Amino acid sequence: MFEPFYEVINNVSKTVLKYEKEQGRPVVGVMPAYFPMELIDAAGGYAVQLWGNNLPLGKVDGYLQTYCCSVARSVLELELVGGAEMVKAYAFTSLCDTLINLREVYKRLFPKPTLEISIPMTQTRAARRSYLKSVIQSVVEGLEKVTRQKIRGDALAEAARIRGRSRELQRGLYKMRRQRPGLIKNKDFYAAIKTGFFLPPIVYNEMLETLHLGLDGLEDRGSKGPKLVISGLVFDPMEIYGILDELGVAVVDDDFANGWRTVSKDELRVGDLVEGVTEFIFNPAPCCCIYNPDNDRHPYLVDKVKDAGADGVLFWYIKFCEPDAFDRPQLMERLREESIPSVTIDVELSMTSFDAIKTRVNAFCEILEG
Amino acid sequence: MDYYAGIDVGSLTADAVLIDKKGKILGYAILPTGNNSQKAATEAFETALFRAGLSKGDVNRVVSTGYSRARVQEAQGSKTEIACHARGAVCLVPDAGTIIDIGGQDSKAILVGEDGRVINFAMNDKCAAGTGRFLEVMAGALDVPLGKMGDLAFESQEELTISSICTVFAESEVVSLISQGKGPADISMAVSRAIARRTAGLATRVGVTDTVVMTGGVAKNKAVVRLLSEDIGHPIRVPDEPQIVGALGAAIIAKEGNGD
Ligand SMILES: Nc1ncnc2c1ncn2[C@@H]1O[C@H](COP(=O)(O)OP(=O)(O)O)[C@@H](O)[C@H]1O
Ligand code: SF4
Numbered sequence: 140m141f142e143p144f145y146e147v148i149n150n151v152s153k154t155v156l157k158y159e160k161e162q163g164r165p166v167v168g169v170m171p172a173y174f175p176m177e178l179i180d181a182a183g184g185y186a187v188q189l190w191g192n193n194l195p196l197g198k199v200d201g202y203l204q205t206y207c208c209s210v211a212r213s214v215l216e217l218e219l220v221g222g223a224e225m226v227k228a229y230a231f232t233s234l235c236d237t238l239i240n241l242r243e244v245y246k247r248l249f250p251k252p253t254l255e256i257s258i259p260m261t262q263t264r265a266a267r268r269s270y271l272k273s274v275i276q277s278v279v280e281g282l283e284k285v286t287r288q289k290i291r292g293d294a295l296a297e298a299a300r301i302r303g304r305s306r307e308l309q310r311g312l313y314k315m316r317r318q319r320p321g322l323i324k325n326k327d328f329y330a331a332i333k334t335g336f337f338l339p340p341i342v343y344n345e346m347l348e349t350l351h352l353g354l355d356g357l358e359d360r361g362s363k364g365p366k367l368v369i370s371g372l373v374f375d376p377m378e379i380y381g382i383l384d385e386l387g388v389a390v391v392d393d394d395f396a397n398g399w400r401t402v403s404k405d406e407l408r409v410g411d412l413v414e415g416v417t418e419f420i421f422n423p424a425p426c427c428c429i430y431n432p433d434n435d436r437h438p439y440l441v442d443k444v445k446d447a448g449a450d451g452v453l454f455w456y457i458k459f460c461e462p463d464a465f466d467r468p469q470l471m472e473r474l475r476e477e478s479i480p481s482v483t484i485d486v487e488l489s490m491t492s493f494d495a496i497k498t499r500v501n502a503f504c505e506i507l508e509g
Numbered sequence: 510m511d512y513y514a515g516i517d518v519g520s521l522t523a524d525a526v527l528i529d530k531k532g533k534i535l536g537y538a539i540l541p542t543g544n545n546s547q548k549a550a551t552e553a554f555e556t557a558l559f560r561a562g563l564s565k566g567d568v569n570r571v572v573s574t575g576y577s578r579a580r581v582q583e584a585q586g587s588k589t590e591i592a593c594h595a596r597g598a599v600c601l602v603p604d605a606g607t608i609i610d611i612g613g614q615d616s617k618a619i620l621v622g623e624d625g626r627v628i629n630f631a632m633n634d635k636c637a638a639g640t641g642r643f644l645e646v647m648a649g650a651l652d653v654p655l656g657k658m659g660d661l662a663f664e665s666q667e668e669l670t671i672s673s674i675c676t677v678f679a680e681s682e683v684v685s686l687i688s689q690g691k692g693p694a695d696i697s698m699a700v701s702r703a704i705a706r707r708t709a710g711l712a713t714r715v716g717v718t719d720t721v722v723m724t725g726g727v728a729k730n731k732a733v734v735r736l737l738s739e740d741i742g743h744p745i746r747v748p749d750e751p752q753i754v755g756a757l758g759a760a761i762i763a764k765e766g767n768g769d
């Protein structure tokens with residue numbers, strides 16, 4: 140049932156080239172995170188999300204320090220080794236210092252246009268809106284230049300509907316695994332979510348609809364190990380799900396930037412685009428990279444664990460990601476207060492040896508199982 | 510009579526322990542892991558059997574642990590080294606609260622509750638800094654046998670510091686200290702201090718209790734133990750043979766019929 144998804148994520152370049160040709164749309168590489176891709180769709184672009192890759196890192200050392208996260212480093216490596224030739228422009232979000240700097244690096248190194256949704260750091264909603272108004276304006280103009288096509292209202296509404304449907308279908312999968320832990324293997328689940336990074340949304344939606352039909356009729360296998368919630372930025376490397384599956388762990392929910400934090404977003408409201416995008420970025424799930432005091436991560440994570448009936452939390456730490464690292468001690472403290480056990484694994488996207496991670500997760504399971 | 514075995518295949522040594530149904534140790538072995546962990550496990554098991562005067566058929570259940578726990582053919586079950594070091598340490602020192610294990614390539618601190626169950630743990634498995642391998646490299650640079658490093662350190666007169674965390678850089682610091690004419694005792698003490706400092710940080714992360722037990726090969730270095738004890742502000746108890754505590758824990762888990 141999941142083969143078509145693996146077919147995509149194991150052959151990303153081939154897939155992107157195929158759809159680039161089929162659609163005749165310029166590929167826009169979308170950096171982490173929360174860039175409203177509806178704008179790219181409506182401008183006639185082909186949005187491909189770049190959440191990092193597992194290339195061996197070499198050339199990037201000349202441009203980005205080794206203490207930057209492997210998400211940023213591997214994406215730059217891809218461009219440096221010529222693996223991103225089909226990408227005609229890049230869409231950034233000012234999520235963290237690394238990404239803000241990365242855009243500057245791209246501007247200097249490559250002739251490809253870069254756009255940026257610069258996220259305001261303010262508490263007042265009015266200030267957010269007025270700031271984002273000019274940001275959106277310049278992103279729209281930039282996109283129209285890349286695709287040589289105006290963003291029309293009807294195209295935007297259609298894009299919002301289609302992307303909204305993708306996330307709705309993804310939410311369906313999330314709901315299913317919460318209610319029936321063990322039904323979907325962890326690896327298969329994330330393969331299905333990840334596939335969406337690379338496909339035109341219409342094609343992806345069809346795949347998800349088919350998957351839903353297949354899963355509805357499936358019998359529960361139940362899970363033998365503990366139920367976990369995972370929190371982190373990026374849900375790679377996929378090998379770790381193989382370990383979790385082997386240990387019988389059922390991931391029942393997550394708090395990944397490219398998982399639930401994105402999936403939970405409702406259909407983009409395009410009637411008032413500025414209001415819509417503001418809402419889209421700041422809600423509903425809180426994020427370590429988005430300053431929003433009205434949306435506190437601490438009770439949010441505790442509630443998530445309780446709602447999902449999870450036994451503990453696995454912090455999936457992409458090494459050197461500052462926003463994630465800054466938040467974690469307090470989050471762990473809060474979980475401790477609620478007697479919710481947690482453990483942290485340190486990961487890098489290019490890692491090849493998973494023994495140490497297996498020992499940590501295994502030891503954590505032993506604690507949970509008593 | 511019923512017999513049980515635990516086999517701990519670490520990055521540097523493969524250890525096996527045989528116990529009877531009362532938990533009494535009948536024989537054990539510590540052998541280098543080498544490049545074939547499966548073979549090393551078998552050899553350690555057979556050596557321990559030989560020393561205990563037993564044969565494979567006498568053993569009811571074998572549980573493996575350690576880095577290569579999944580590759581031990583003889584085992585019917587396995588547990589992580591976290592669970593096994595905790596179990597072994599609590600068996601030897603019943604009121605153990607914090608357990609510090611420094612092995613060949615990793616170090617860990619484990620917090621156990623009053624019932625002996627693991628509550629929390631912290632591991633340093635990212636690099637060789639502050640581990641047995643670090644100690645070995647420095648002993649090599651000093652040309653001092655590993656087993657002598659601890660005693661030698663106690664003869665230290667001058668306080669030296671090794672500031673690099675990385676084993677490779679620390680080794681060049683040691684080489685530079687040697688060429689400055691600094692004595693091996695002072696350098697050995699500085700090496701021990703570097704390990705102790707890193708390990709103290711790890712222990713603090715899980716919490717330091719009244720009774721601290723140290724396991725793993727590096728616990729044989731008395732200078733590291735004393736400095737670590739000073740750093741964490743608590744006495745540290747070291748079992749007679751700290752290197753087999755993981756294997757002992759695995760044997761006890763085998764006796765209890767556990768280990769998946
Ligand atoms: N007599 C000794 N004195 C000091 N250190 C020792 C001695 N024997 C072994 N060691 C240290 O113990 C380490 C191996 O510890 P061990 O617990 O067996 O590791 P692992 O379980 O990871 O294989 C070696 O790297 C060495 O530094
Ligand atoms: S992983 Fe963290 S540091 Fe890296 S790009 Fe994402 S938010 Fe920034």
